[in-house]
Amino acid sequence: MLLLDKETGSIIEINDLVALINPLNNSILAQDQAGQEEQDPEEFEKKNLAFPSGESLPRYWLDENYRNA
Numbered sequence: 473m474l475l476l477d478k479e480t481g482s483i484i485e486i487n488d489l490v491a492l493i494n495p496l497n498n499s500i501l502a503q504d505q506a507g508q509e510e511q512d513p514e515e516f517e518k519k520n521l522a523f524p525s526g527e528s529l530p531r532y533w534l535d536e537n538y539r540n541a
Contacts, residue, residue, distance in 0.1 A: 474505070475521045475529075482506050483524065484516060492518070495536040 473486045484502040486492050491500045501513040522528050532538040 474524060475502070476524050476526070477504070477516060478520050478522050484521070487513075493533050495533060495538065 473489060473492070474483050475486055476482075477484050483505045485505055486500065486502050488500065491497050497518065499515045499517050502516050503513050504511045518529065518534055
């Protein structure tokens, strides 16, 4: 899955979808898609990620208490 890093505007590749949708994880390992060579995985804060269209990630992927107002 490809997501957008809102801070840098770079596209990053998410390899572990379970970690992405788990609201208990605040960050995930992913690979920046900059350049022609495969980049090493690095930590990305989930709050700084969005879909490539610019749409934010679903709240229930980020907040374990999403059901509470």
